[in-house]
Amino acid sequence: MNLRILPLCCLLAGAAWSSEIAKEDFESGMLGKPLWIGNPHVSVVEGQAVSGTKAARFHFTGKPDPNGDAWAELRFDLGKPYRDLWFAYSLYIPKNYTHRRGANNKFFRLWGTDYGDKEKIGASTWGNNPADGFSRLRCDWDATGGGMGEAGKGHPNFIAAADLGTWMRIMIHCEAATAEVKGTIQIWKNGTLIIDNPNQVALYKESGIHAYKQGYLLGAANSGFAEDTDFYIDDVVFGTTRADVDLPAHPPGGQALPSR
């Protein structure tokens, strides 16, 4: 975005520009508060980036044991709860990515102020069925009263052969349930809506705060990986409207996005 036209855009877009919550390009080289509150096996490195030269590397340690798991997670705190939350980021899929077994790997989680929040939501990747080393994506919430689990619509081949060694732009919209209206989870990959669960998340609990303040990107990989497997995330943005976070998709090959 050219600064010279920003005032006109602000006039036209109104609250859209003022409702951005936080953004991160990792060029400071630091991961810390107030936005980032935990980063096990995540560090800022040079050499693989969309903006500038740096991005967050999620290092999943390889374990040849086929039952071995792995973990890398970047945890955030948005400062206050938001009932209607949009966020987006660029995700690099490593060239050696293989989804072993059918086990689920965390993709993201959102909750209020307590990880034990019964209104916690998220999504996970699962091995395709039949298994081919790639992954489908499906939402998670407590749909049955028995705890977090697969729920709502999913998307096959979310991570496929064409994604290896490229960046994909992820955009996520989550709106918490109220007593009257069920919640929403929508996920876009490179500008295409691939998961659409509008007003389907029946997850209103009397004790909940019905909004999202904390969460994490990626997380525990129950499938584990035979080799060290490094994902990268760059250009994260959180907001309260689509206009806050929406950017053009990465073209094939994952070239850099235009700047805002």
Ligand SMILES: [Ca+2]
């Ligand atoms: Ca960057």
